Amino acid sequence: MARQLVSFGTEGTVFGREGAARSAPQPAMPAAMAVALVAFEGIRKSGQGATPALSWLELGVGRGEVATLLGPAGAGKSVAIDIAAGFIQPDAGQVLMKGERVARLPPWRRDIGLVSTQPDLFPDMTVLGNVTFPLEARGTARAEGEERALAMLARWGIPASLGAARPAALPPGQQLRVALARALVHAPSLLLLDDPLRALEAEDRDTLAADLLRLRAELGLTVLHATRDAALALALSDRVAVLEAGRMRQWGTPRDLYDSPADPVVAALTGPCNRLSGTVVSIEDGACHVRLDCGLGAVGLPVIGAEGSPQAGGRCTLVIRPERVAVAPLSPAELGGDAVPARLLEARFAGDHLRLRLLIGQGGELLVHRPIGLPLPETGGEASIAWDLSAARVHAGG
Numbered sequence: 474m475a476r477q478l479v480s481f482g483t484e485g486t487v488f489g490r491e492g493a494a495r496s497a498p499q500p501a502m503p504a505a506m507a508v509a510l511v512a513f514e515g516i517r518k519s520g521q522g523a524t525p526a527l528s529w530l531e532l533g534v535g536r537g538e539v540a541t542l543l544g545p546a547g548a549g550k551s552v553a554i555d556i557a558a559g560f561i562q563p564d565a566g567q568v569l570m571k572g573e574r575v576a577r578l579p580p581w582r583r584d585i586g587l588v589s590t591q592p593d594l595f596p597d598m599t600v601l602g603n604v605t606f607p608l609e610a611r612g613t614a615r616a617e618g619e620e621r622a623l624a625m626l627a628r629w630g631i632p633a634s635l636g637a638a639r640p641a642a643l644p645p646g647q648q649l650r651v652a653l654a655r656a657l658v659h660a661p662s663l664l665l666l667d668d669p670l671r672a673l674e675a676e677d678r679d680t681l682a683a684d685l686l687r688l689r690a691e692l693g694l695t696v697l698h699a700t701r702d703a704a705l706a707l708a709l710s711d712r713v714a715v716l717e718a719g720r721m722r723q724w725g726t727p728r729d730l731y732d733s734p735a736d737p738v739v740a741a742l743t744g745p746c747n748r749l750s751g752t753v754v755s756i757e758d759g760a761c762h763v764r765l766d767c768g769l770g771a772v773g774l775p776v777i778g779a780e781g782s783p784q785a786g787g788r789c790t791l792v793i794r795p796e797r798v799a800v801a802p803l804s805p806a807e808l809g810g811d812a813v814p815a816r817l818l819e820a821r822f823a824g825d826h827l828r829l830r831l832l833i834g835q836g837g838e839l840l841v842h843r844p845i846g847l848p849l850p851e852t853g854g855e856a857s858i859a860w861d862l863s864a865a866r867v868h869a870g871g
């Protein structure tokens with residue numbers, strides 16, 4: 474109940490308040506998203522152990538934007554959501570909503586809806602009662618509240634015939650839909666989603682994510698979402714903040730994060746990738762030439778990151794996505810370019826692609842995703858691999 478926005482009692486009403494919008498430009502966003510509906514400014518929060526729960530969070534979510542906090546367990550995502558909701562106060566920094574500080578506002582007076590991994594529906598109320606409750610608590614007459622609740626339930630695919638059911642009688646996907654309807658029935662400015670799709674079966678997760686995207690446009694939602702699921706974060710969001718151990722490592726569009734991760738940790742957290750250690754040989758004309766620890770030469774674009782830029786003679790990590798590597802059952806001379814020899818260790822069927830494990834150089838291993846139906850080397854047989862300069866990134870350190 475600790476994170477329940479909708480609670481009973483005189484103080485326990487949800488509800489929104491109109492604040493004056495103030496411009497807080499986000500340089501990378503189109504004009505429609507230029508006003509930060511919610512902004513985290515220099516947020517810090519000490520943790521329960523030595524590691525801070527959040528050591529730095531600085532981002533603004535534009536009106537109409539879907540933003541996701543992506544990170545592994547313990548990254549600080551829930552703490553950030555709870556700070557936005559008002560359940561946790563930061564040690565430093567501030568949260569602004571529509572340009573105004575909200576530190577003094579309790580959760581039920583913030584203009585938000587919240588859904589967590591557990592739908593937390595009121596078990597003793599009917600489905601309709603759950604969704605009508607936020608409206609009644611704000612003084613809406615019952616008949617009108619029920620009408621609006623039924624309309625919101627219908628948007629989420631819950632028919633009126635289920636209105637009299639208890640939440641426990643519904644499967645998890647439908648319970649979550651009821652929770653979303655309840656969170657949105659009073660038309661809050663901001664929807665906070667703390668990994669609500671995590672516990673669902675894949676099919677339910679996909680249809681719910683699709684409905685969320687559809688309703689986001691229909692209802693003009695602004696969403697701050699937290700998840701550990703990189704594919705979901707990239708597919709659902711306009712922008713993603715990658716958090717790890719309480720630190721925001723990168724904030725950008727899904728394509729930026731996937732194609733140009735700021736560091737190898739972001740690369741690994743945003744999708745499958747190869748991280749190959751080596752030493753920088755030279756940097757010429759924007760191309761970083763590397764001697765990999767497995768003995769092979771390789772090339773990629775140098776990246777300036779938290780560890781600085783790659784320097785000739787310095788240690789580095791070359792990052793490349795598995796689908797950006799070409800593999801052919803040919804010799805390097807036949808494949809041409811900068812192709813190098815490889816040996817196929819394993820090919821596994823993964824539905825829409827094959828997952829190949831290749832041996833390169835002295836003990837190096839490379840993961841490659843290959844479309845189904847293309848010619849493959851024999852397992853254990855000779856092959857060649859190649860990639861173009863833009864496919865690989867070289868980061869300092871490794």
Ligand SMILES: Nc1ncnc2c1ncn2[C@@H]1O[C@H](COP(=O)(O)OP(=O)(O)OP(=O)(O)O)[C@@H](O)[C@H]1O
Pocket residue numbers: 518519520521522525526527544545546547548549550551552553561700701
């Ligand atoms: N109220 C709190 N005050 C301070 N630290 C907290 C609080 N709640 C959780 N923490 C700590 O913050 C850290 C991050 O936890 P958090 O729950 O935010 O991770 P998360 O990224 O949401 O992980 P998960 O994906 O498992 O939910 C943990 O070390 C946790 O112990």
